[in-house]
Amino acid sequence: MNIFPLVVSSLSLAGQPRIETRIEPLPPESLSQRSDRRIATDPWAGMPLKETRVKAKVEGIVGRVEVTQRFENHNTQAIEAVYVFPLPANAAVNDYSFRMGSRTVRGVVKTREAARATFQQARSQGKTAALLEQERPNLFTQSVANIPAGQSIEVRIQYDVELTSDSGRYSFVFPTVVGPRFCPAGKVIDESALKPPILAPGQPNPHRVQLELELETGLPVHNVRSVFHQVAKSTSGNTVRITTDPDDDVPNKDFRLEWNLGQERPEVALVLDRQDNGGHFLLMIEPPAVPDSSQIVPREVVLLLDQSGSMDGQPLSAVQQAARKLVERLRSVDRIQIVSFADAPRRFSDTSLPVTKQTRRQALSWIEGLQSAGGTDMKGGLLSALDAPPRGDLQRLVCLMTDGYIGNESEILQAIHDRVGDRTRVHVFGVGSSVNQHLIEGGAKAGRGTAFVVPIGKDPTEIVDKFWSRLQSPLLTGIKLDWGGLPVADVEPQELEDLYAGFPIHLSGRFQSTAKGTLTVTGRTGTKKVTYKIPVDLSRADATHPAVGGLWARSRIGRLTLPWAGDHKDEVTDLALQYRLLSPFTSFVAVLDSVTVKDGKSIRIDVPLELPQGVTESALPYGTARSSLGQPISLGSAAIDGYLDSPNSVYLLSDGALDVPAIEPERPNSPLDPMPACGGAFLRIDTIDIQQGGAVRVAQVREAIFQKRTDLESAAKTHGWSTMDVVLEIDASGNVQVAEPAMLDSSELKGEADLERILSSLRLAPQGGQPVRLRLRIGFSNVPCRGLPSVEER
Numbered sequence: 143m144n145i146f147p148l149v150v151s152s153l154s155l156a157g158q159p160r161i162e163t164r165i166e167p168l169p170p171e172s173l174s175q176r177s178d179r180r181i182a183t184d185p186w187a188g189m190p191l192k193e194t195r196v197k198a199k200v201e202g203i204v205g206r207v208e209v210t211q212r213f214e215n216h217n218t219q220a221i222e223a224v225y226v227f228p229l230p231a232n233a234a235v236n237d238y239s240f241r242m243g244s245r246t247v248r249g250v251v252k253t254r255e256a257a258r259a260t261f262q263q264a265r266s267q268g269k270t271a272a273l274l275e276q277e278r279p280n281l282f283t284q285s286v287a288n289i290p291a292g293q294s295i296e297v298r299i300q301y302d303v304e305l306t307s308d309s310g311r312y313s314f315v316f317p318t319v320v321g322p323r324f325c326p327a328g329k330v331i332d333e334s335a336l337k338p339p340i341l342a343p344g345q346p347n348p349h350r351v352q353l354e355l356e357l358e359t360g361l362p363v364h365n366v367r368s369v370f371h372q373v374a375k376s377t378s379g380n381t382v383r384i385t386t387d388p389d390d391d392v393p394n395k396d397f398r399l400e401w402n403l404g405q406e407r408p409e410v411a412l413v414l415d416r417q418d419n420g421g422h423f424l425l426m427i428e429p430p431a432v433p434d435s436s437q438i439v440p441r442e443v444v445l446l447l448d449q450s451g452s453m454d455g456q457p458l459s460a461v462q463q464a465a466r467k468l469v470e471r472l473r474s475v476d477r478i479q480i481v482s483f484a485d486a487p488r489r490f491s492d493t494s495l496p497v498t499k500q501t502r503r504q505a506l507s508w509i510e511g512l513q514s515a516g517g518t519d520m521k522g523g524l525l526s527a528l529d530a531p532p533r534g535d536l537q538r539l540v541c542l543m544t545d546g547y548i549g550n551e552s553e554i555l556q557a558i559h560d561r562v563g564d565r566t567r568v569h570v571f572g573v574g575s576s577v578n579q580h581l582i583e584g585g586a587k588a589g590r591g592t593a594f595v596v597p598i599g600k601d602p603t604e605i606v607d608k609f610w611s612r613l614q615s616p617l618l619t620g621i622k623l624d625w626g627g628l629p630v631a632d633v634e635p636q637e638l639e640d641l642y643a644g645f646p647i648h649l650s651g652r653f654q655s656t657a658k659g660t661l662t663v664t665g666r667t668g669t670k671k672v673t674y675k676i677p678v679d680l681s682r683a684d685a686t687h688p689a690v691g692g693l694w695a696r697s698r699i700g701r702l703t704l705p706w707a708g709d710h711k712d713e714v715t716d717l718a719l720q721y722r723l724l725s726p727f728t729s730f731v732a733v734l735d736s737v738t739v740k741d742g743k744s745i746r747i748d749v750p751l752e753l754p755q756g757v758t759e760s761a762l763p764y765g766t767a768r769s770s771l772g773q774p775i776s777l778g779s780a781a782i783d784g785y786l787d788s789p790n791s792v793y794l795l796s797d798g799a800l801d802v803p804a805i806e807p808e809r810p811n812s813p814l815d816p817m818p819a820c821g822g823a824f825l826r827i828d829t830i831d832i833q834q835g836g837a838v839r840v841a842q843v844r845e846a847i848f849q850k851r852t853d854l855e856s857a858a859k860t861h862g863w864s865t866m867d868v869v870l871e872i873d874a875s876g877n878v879q880v881a882e883p884a885m886l887d888s889s890e891l892k893g894e895a896d897l898e899r900i901l902s903s904l905r906l907a908p909q910g911g912q913p914v915r916l917r918l919r920i921g922f923s924n925v926p927c928r929g930l931p932s933v934e935e936r
Contacts, residue, residue: 339750546580572596696723
């Protein structure tokens with residue numbers, strides 16, 4: 143056998159190294175759309191986030207990405223902008239700064255507690271400050287305090303990311319929006335951080351996203367495809383530049399670019415970061431395919447399908463299409479089971495059934511009848527799919543299809559990890575334009591399976607064929623590494639999962655001195671033992687790529703923070719501080735050293751998000767707030783938190799008496815709710831939840847409260863109320879009373895007698911049926927004015 147020398151380039155994949163492969167029998171004992179949501183010509187000035195610019199450069203298997211978010215304050219008072227946004231789950235965030243005027247402030251990384259304390263102190267002192275926190279590996283909160291009136295701020299985030307490939311097809315993903323998350327009661331302690339306000343239908347959004355990407359692979363690039371965005375492409379040699387179309391810049395779908403390298407793509411890519419005699423390395427190995435003489439064993443295929451409210455419309459349609467194609471590909475020796483879940487799991491049959499013509503017809507009919515509604519009891523669905531005893535010697539393949547819009551990811555990943563053994567694998571299909579990458583990829587890793595993305599509105603045949611082809615391909619199991627004396631340590635991952643043909647091994651680690659040697663990878667496929675010999679050169683003099691160390695540390699942090707990894711907070715914190723990384727326990731904070739807001743008071747504005755493309759309002763968890771746009775009305779010592787209510791808003795209502803959620807019909811434009819001019823007040827009424835009764839009555843209650851607007855505003859000014867939570871009971875005759883003490887910032891409302899008098903005076907038409915009990919949030923806000931020009935700083 144020939145051993146070809148390994149070409150260690152910079153980050154380029156140029157060069158064509160080869161792996162020595164040896165196959166020998168195993169001893170017997172070892173055999174085990176572009177969106178049509180366009181901006182209005184005169185968008186609301188109250189929206190502080192105007193633009194996100196992304197510049198990315200991909201060299202070989204590593205990408206460096208710079209994200210710039212521009213916030214503007216057109217109000218007459220200072221604001222604090224809070225923005226919840228996504229990044230790739232494997233992003234190593236390593237630099238942070240903001241610029242206001244001619245001054246640039248670079249952030250520092252501190253423990254999460256220390257960073258927040260620094261930010262809060264600066265905010266109270268009237269200093270402009272920015273704080274970046276990680277809520278999930280792919281979910282972050284940006285807080286920018288004390289943006290002065292008439293000023294703009296640009297916040298810059300830098301991260302590195304290791305690219306993934308599948309059968310030589312590489313992909314780069316930049317997510318733009320956080321999907322609404324369903325949080326089971328009592329299961330998500332940071333639930334409030336996962337529920338930013340959502341733009342009401344038709345509400346204008348000035349926030350736009352523009353992306354520039356440069357590919358420098360060192361090899362010819364072919365079949366470049368943007369999955370969701372319109373793009374322009376230019377090529378110069380082996381460098382490809384991609385820019386998104388200015389008319390396709392709504393932040394409601396992931397940017398996902400895919401490409402192939404030339405036919406002679408490398409089987410090995412090694413990237414080094416040398417420091418003195420040691421350093422860090424990244425190693426990607428794509429072993430050649432090997433013949434498999436073993437017969438593919440019969441399988442028990444379990445389709446686990448998400449039919450919750452967030453899957454309404456296009457997502458559920460994509461799930462049904464993909465599920466149908468999987469059913470059509472099953473063999474007569476296989477068995478099938480289908481489990482769907484929303485508020486609770488539902489099974490196609492009591493047990494898995496042999497694949498016959500009749501079973502196939504019944505399964506296809508069952509899939510066709512799925513309808514989306516309700517919450518997302520994903521754990522219940524998983525337990526129903528995984529806890530049933532395996533049948534005979536069948537291999538169980540669970541195919542989970544979901545958008546992943548939940549907040550209890552750790553509980554789900556733990557459940558998968560605990561139930562996967564030698565005979566069970568979980569493969570995850572993320573369905574939609576902006577899936578929860580943390581859950582989709584994490585679920586596949588926990589389930590020792592693979593992850594795929596099924597775009598909505600597109601034929602899923604290609605994805606299903608790729609998945610099915612992978613199941614038929616040789617599977618390399620029991621993978622072991624022998625570094626042959628090479629001075630490497632702390633290699634991540636510590637344990638390698640099964641490897642399908644065309645799916646590469648990604649390794650990272652530290653080396654203690656320069657050396658050359660051979661890495662030996664062994665595994666088994668079918669009845670054969672397979673050995674790969676991989677030459678490794680850690681001695682290149684010009685190998686200095688700072689991204690490598692951070693990517694290794696990010697990979698290690700990812701493993702140490704898995705739900706089943708145990709408590710490693712101190713080790714994770716030390717790693718993140720040493721490598722200057724964002725993590726669950728560390729944050730970035732940047733503070734301008736001078737006072738910019740004299741009284742230290744600013745209005746908090748939570749940046750509202752678009753719903754992901756193809757997702758309807760059925761996805762919204764009960765109580766999700768609409769966009770918070772307005773400037774609060776000053777009421778002496780107190781202020782009413784600002785919310786702006788659209789006259790045509792549609793509200794999602796929870797009705798315990800119904801089997802499915804009910805949607806309140808749109809309120810027509812009426813004299814009750816005219817659109818005020820600049821500075822005019824809006825009455826805001828949000829339905830938090832319905833504890834008893836129906837949606838029709840709730841619509842009447844809201845209209846009746848609007849008629850008491852003047853009395854409510856007068857009482858609010860008298861008592862200094864801010865936004866208040868009120869529980870009302872309405873009997874069948876239309877009588878209204880306040881059922882519980884009204885709450886103001888978790889405290890009992892002062893002057894509640896006046897509120898009870900106003901609300902109890904409501905008169906509703908008699909209506910038969912059970913009484914209605916509901917919780918409302920009531921408040922006022924002003925329409926913002928654009929008295930001061932913004933400061934453009936690009």
